[in-house]
Amino acid sequence: MRLKKPGTIALAAVIVALALCGCSSEPEASNTPSPSRSSEPTTPPAATATPTPKFTGAIDYDRLTGDAWTTLSALDRYAACNEFFAALIPGEAAMTQNSLAPEVQSWFAKRLDVVQALVLDKSNDLNFEAAKNIVDCLTKIDNVSQEESDGHKGLLSEIVGLHQSSIEGNHLVYIDPAQITRYSDGNYDATSTTSLPYKALSVEGYANNGFGDMKGQLLMTYYEWTYEEAAYRYVLTSPAYDTTVPLYFGDKPPIVVDPSRQNARADQN
Numbered sequence: 001m002r003l004k005k006p007g008t009i010a011l012a013a014v015i016v017a018l019a020l021c022g023c024s025s026e027p028e029a030s031n032t033p034s035p036s037r038s039s040e041p042t043t044p045p046a047a048t049a050t051p052t053p054k055f056t057g058a059i060d061y062d063r064l065t066g067d068a069w070t071t072l073s074a075l076d077r078y079a080a081c082n083e084f085f086a087a088l089i090p091g092e093a094a095m096t097q098n099s100l101a102p103e104v105q106s107w108f109a110k111r112l113d114v115v116q117a118l119v120l121d122k123s124n125d126l127n128f129e130a131a132k133n134i135v136d137c138l139t140k141i142d143n144v145s146q147e148e149s150d151g152h153k154g155l156l157s158e159i160v161g162l163h164q165s166s167i168e169g170n171h172l173v174y175i176d177p178a179q180i181t182r183y184s185d186g187n188y189d190a191t192s193t194t195s196l197p198y199k200a201l202s203v204e205g206y207a208n209n210g211f212g213d214m215k216g217q218l219l220m221t222y223y224e225w226t227y228e229e230a231a232y233r234y235v236l237t238s239p240a241y242d243t244t245v246p247l248y249f250g251d252k253p254p255i256v257v258d259p260s261r262q263n264a265r266a267d268q269n
Contacts, residue, residue, distance in 0.1 A: 055121035057088045057114070064130040074141075078229045081137035088114050095232055097225050101183030101203040101255075104223055104232050109177050109208075111138060116172045119162050128163050132156060140224050140233040150236035151222075173209050175219050175237075180205035181258035182266070187225055188250025199225040201232065202249045204240050204261070220247050240264075 062068055063080045072080065086092075089110050093103070115138075119131045139152035158172050183203040190200035201223045207216030218240040223232040238245045249266050256262050 054123060055118050055127060057117075059084060059118070059127075059130060061126045061130065064133055065126050066129075069133050074136075075228060077133075078137050078231070081134050082229075082231075084134070085111055085114060095230065097187060097199065097227075099232075101201055102177060102180050104201060105175055105180060105183075105203050105205070105221070106177040108138070108223070108232070108234060109174055112172050112174055115159065116162065119159055122163075128159075131159050131163075135159065138234055140235045149234075151234040154237065155234065171208070173207050173216070175203060175205040175221055176208040176216065177205075179208075179215060181218070181261045182249070182254040182256050182264075184249040185252040185255050186250075188252070190222075190224070200235070200250070201225065202247075202254070204247070204254070217241075220245075222248075 060080070060083075063072075064084065069077070069080075092107070092110070095104065095107055099107075115131050115134055118127045118134075121127050135152060135156050139155055140149040141152060155172075162170055162172060181204050184201055187199040187201050190198055192198060202220065203223075204218070204220050207219050210216040219237050220240045221237045222235040224235050225231075226233055240247060247265055247267070254266050
């Protein structure tokens with residue numbers, strides 16, 4: 001997939017795990033008689049396990065998993081995903097070709113939060129299967145070659161990693177809608193790997209993987225507007241500070257939110 005010449009995906013997330021170990025020793029034997037005790041020893045309370053997250057939303061496993069999912073067309077799959085998200089994100093404004101990048105980023109982030117909750121609920125193996133299938137609805141897959149975009153491969157890899165991880169606090173990484181620094185002034189013309197034209201949209205901002213007061217990594221994310229579904233599909237994410245990866249906002253100068261990025265590079269050179 002390319003927006004003229006986009007970079008490949010490079011997401012970085014830092015997870016710090018601390019292991020605590022307590023030790024005890026037995027007292028040395030003594031010939032001195034011990035005094036009588038007025039009460040029995042107190043049994044220490046059992047350690048409280050961290051509760052396993054539960055997905056509280058409604059999900060139609062019959063449509064989103066198994067053989068039923070594999071037989072659905074691309075549009076039918078999107079319709080099933082749209083019904084799933086609509087029930088969990090009520091009152092959401094519909095996306096249009098004129099939607100601004102901050103609106104699109106918020107729209108995408110809410111969906112990733114839902115998928116994340118689904119993956120973290122390991123009480124039902126079908127949750128993981130459904131989450132992986134929903135990636136097809138959120139990311140670009142070329143209509144001609146059926147080639148998966150870098151965004152599809154990257155998001156699917158993150159979901160698998162989140163499912164396998166036992167580290168508390170691990171989460172999907174995306175641009176924080178509240179930390180957007182620049183975005184494209186509307187959609188612009190791009191070209192797929194099979195030379196098919198499509199409408200693209202770009203957004204730059206800090207990821208949601210910061211610690212304390214620190215911001216996360218500065219990223220560039222690209223989306224495709226799909227007329228058939230009237231929605232945006234995730235194409236790829238790349239690091240904005242990597243000078244070997246081009247940044248592209250289209251033919252117009254980007255809309256600047258963070259003044260510190262006013263004069264930052266904004267083209268493919």
